[in-house]
Amino acid sequence: MSQQENLPFDEEYYQPPYKAVYRESIENAEKFWRKMSEELEWFYPYEKVLDETNAPFYRWFSGGRINISYNALDRNLKSRGNKIAIYWENEKGENIGLTYSQLYNEVNRFAKVLQDLGIKKGDRAVIYLPLMPELPISMLALARLGAIHSIVFSGFSVQALIDRINDAKAKMVITTTHTMRRNKRVELKGIVDQAVEQTPSVENVLVIKRNEEPVMKKKDVLYQDLAKRTGYKKVEVEETSSTDPLFILYTSGTTGKPKGIFHLHGGYGIWTYLTTKWVFDLRDNDVFFNTADIGWITGHSYIVYGPLQAGATVLMYEGVPDYPNPDRWWELVEKYNVTVFYTSPTAIRSLMKYGEDWIKNHDLSTLRILGSVGEPINPEAWRWYYKNIGNSSLPIVDTWWQTETGGIMISATPGLGNYMLKPSANGLPLPGVDADVFTEEGIPTNPREKGYIVIKRPWPGMLAGVWNDPDRYIKTYWSKFQGVYYPGDYAVKDEDGFFFILGRADEVLKIAGHRIGTREIEDILISHPAVAESAVIGIPDPVRGETAVAAVVLKQGYTPSSQLRKELEDYVKKTLGSIVIFGGIYFVSKLPKTRSGKIMRRLVRSVISGQTLGDVSTLEDETSVDELKKVIEEFS
Numbered sequence: 001m002s003q004q005e006n007l008p009f010d011e012e013y014y015q016p017p018y019k020a021v022y023r024e025s026i027e028n029a030e031k032f033w034r035k036m037s038e039e040l041e042w043f044y045p046y047e048k049v050l051d052e053t054n055a056p057f058y059r060w061f062s063g064g065r066i067n068i069s070y071n072a073l074d075r076n077l078k079s080r081g082n083k084i085a086i087y088w089e090n091e092k093g094e095n096i097g098l099t100y101s102q103l104y105n106e107v108n109r110f111a112k113v114l115q116d117l118g119i120k121k122g123d124r125a126v127i128y129l130p131l132m133p134e135l136p137i138s139m140l141a142l143a144r145l146g147a148i149h150s151i152v153f154s155g156f157s158v159q160a161l162i163d164r165i166n167d168a169k170a171k172m173v174i175t176t177t178h179t180m181r182r183n184k185r186v187e188l189k190g191i192v193d194q195a196v197e198q199t200p201s202v203e204n205v206l207v208i209k210r211n212e213e214p215v216m217k218k219k220d221v222l223y224q225d226l227a228k229r230t231g232y233k234k235v236e237v238e239e240t241s242s243t244d245p246l247f248i249l250y251t252s253g254t255t256g257k258p259k260g261i262f263h264l265h266g267g268y269g270i271w272t273y274l275t276t277k278w279v280f281d282l283r284d285n286d287v288f289f290n291t292a293d294i295g296w297i298t299g300h301s302y303i304v305y306g307p308l309q310a311g312a313t314v315l316m317y318e319g320v321p322d323y324p325n326p327d328r329w330w331e332l333v334e335k336y337n338v339t340v341f342y343t344s345p346t347a348i349r350s351l352m353k354y355g356e357d358w359i360k361n362h363d364l365s366t367l368r369i370l371g372s373v374g375e376p377i378n379p380e381a382w383r384w385y386y387k388n389i390g391n392s393s394l395p396i397v398d399t400w401w402q403t404e405t406g407g408i409m410i411s412a413t414p415g416l417g418n419y420m421l422k423p424s425a426n427g428l429p430l431p432g433v434d435a436d437v438f439t440e441e442g443i444p445t446n447p448r449e450k451g452y453i454v455i456k457r458p459w460p461g462m463l464a465g466v467w468n469d470p471d472r473y474i475k476t477y478w479s480k481f482q483g484v485y486y487p488g489d490y491a492v493k494d495e496d497g498f499f500f501i502l503g504r505a506d507e508v509l510k511i512a513g514h515r516i517g518t519r520e521i522e523d524i525l526i527s528h529p530a531v532a533e534s535a536v537i538g539i540p541d542p543v544r545g546e547t548a549v550a551a552v553v554l555k556q557g558y559t560p561s562s563q564l565r566k567e568l569e570d571y572v573k574k575t576l577g578s579i580v581i582f583g584g585i586y587f588v589s590k591l592p593k594t595r596s597g598k599i600m601r602r603l604v605r606s607v608i609s610g611q612t613l614g615d616v617s618t619l620e621d622e623t624s625v626d627e628l629k630k631v632i633e634e635f636s
């Protein structure tokens with residue numbers, strides 16, 4: 001980013017202790033992690049820092065007993081009982097504040113209700129809730145019992161819910177009637193009702209009542225009824241082992257079937273706690289506003305588990321940034337004296353278009369650190385954020401990480417004195433993160449040469465595996481290069497060791513920062529009666545980062561029309577979720593394929609984005625490419 005000349009990026013901005021801490025974490029790993037783990041409370045000490053006997057199924061702090069919900073609540077009760085843990089506000093300005101002791105009480109009451117419904121250690125429950133207080137409450141309650149939560153983002157729809165419930169064999173679904181978006185009602189329970197018709201493992205649907213009477217179905221139980229009967233009682237915390245699963249979060253990969261990434265109480269607990277402190281530097285008087293949804297990993301780790309274990313105050317906002325006006329977030333920053341603000345490049349770009357007047361009327365002077373996550377941030381958005389929200393003086397931590405990594409891996413670390421920012425760079429690896437960039441052949445690239453980012457040793461926040469699919473775990477993450485973790489992103493590293501993440505190296509899209517696989521969209525498209533075949537690719541979008549474009553072959557008897565195009569779009573949104581945003585659907589009579597019949601998505605992408613085709617020697621029928629070109633020309 002050429003406009004950042006005034007930014008500090010020379011040696012003197014390496015304040016201690018980042019360098020020393022990083023060096024210690026690599027050279028003296030065992031001792032380092034022993035020391036770090038002492039900051040949390042253990043029921044029983046672990047035997048081994050890192051158990052490598054079943055690599056790559058590495059296990060951290062094995063033999064120990066620790067519970068993340070206990071560390072977030074019980075541990076903080078003693079010193080911070082009366083401190084606000086969670087502020088919540090919605091579009092209308094309705095709000096509540098829960099202190100650590102109130103949150104503790106709510107979580108215990110919720111846990112008792114769950115227990116009475118037969119939920120016990122190891123059981124899975126799917127949570128399908130908007131950003132309402134019961135979302136973190138139910139997570140922490142399940143974790144308290146040693147049960148495993150799997151949150152499905154409320155922007156997903158019926159099919160996505162069915163697939164996740166069935167893969168996890170969830171015993172329970174926790175939901176509510178609806179949420180409000182731009183003053184419009186968004187139905188949730190109706191979607192659950194449809195889904196549970198196809199999910200035999202579900203015994204109960206626990207319905208949380210909001211301001212309307214839910215229509216109850218046969219498996220439904222009303223939370224408020226049970227909670228009233230239960231009252232506020234303490235529920236014994238389950239002394240889970242470090243290696244017991246805490247949650248499964250489904251994420252997209254290169255096939256149509258989402259992967260159940262699962263994380264464990266010990267390693268994930270320590271990683272989210274430490275990274276919260278290292279990156280966001282949270283102290284006792286901070287108010288942390290993370291605009292992510294808890295349905296994605298960013299919310300799991302940095303609305304709930306990291307900040308609450310660190311004893312911080314978080315702000316949760318149920319609504320969109322530009323309703324009722326485009327200053328909704330700045331209003332909240334001012335009202336709650338937010339000090340650390342974390343958002344996505346897409347959100348920044350969507351607010352840029354409204355101009356700066358919406359910011360000027362608000363006092364943002366409490367802010368001290370800004371963050372970005374989810375996709376690479378483009379220079380214009382960075383500059384706008386830095387200048388208008390950061391008053392040309394605040395550090396922007398551009399945090400690179402993934403569902404799989406549990407927490408932030410590469411970023412500046414103000415909590416360790418490292419404020420060093422470089423144009424377009426994510427920053428340096430966090431302590432314990434042994435990152436590098438490899439060529440296709442698996443050797444380190446030269447400085448500034450593009451390659452694949454890799455992590456060369458296990459770290460505590462790493463995924464424990466893919467639920468029900470150990471082979472996929474090995475194949476996806478540990479097979480491209482021998483013995484190192486492969487995240488699937490392109491990157492470069494410069495001569496000072498700074499990493500620049502360039503984007504996905506696989507068939508995964510980031511639409512408005514939301515991760516979705518092209519194959520998942522293809523699978524839904526071909527389940528529509530009119531569609532015979534489809535190839536979905538991503539194209540750049542000025543606001544959303546990327547959108548999905550589909551080339552579709554229709555079945556006999558169907559003819560292309562703008563009406564059918566609209567119908568397919570709606571069908572995908574209704575079935576998979578509203579997060580899928582199309583940049584175009586093109587009807588063709590055949591797709592470019594190899595002689596062995598494989599769809600050549602690379603060629604579809606080249607044609608649609610107007611790039612040169614590259615190697616076409618395996619293409620079976622060149623007219624397929626010509627036709628697609630023609631269709632696109634006609635369309636535009």
Ligand code: 6R9
Pocket residue numbers: 251296297298372373374375376377398399400401402403404426487488489501502503504510513514515
């Ligand atoms: C946390 C999260 C992971 C993918 C990741 C990468 C992209 C995330 C980024 C970034 C550049 C950043 N990504 N943060 N790219 N700069 N600061 O987003 O998790 O939804 O699993 O997505 O997002 O491509 O591989 P997840």
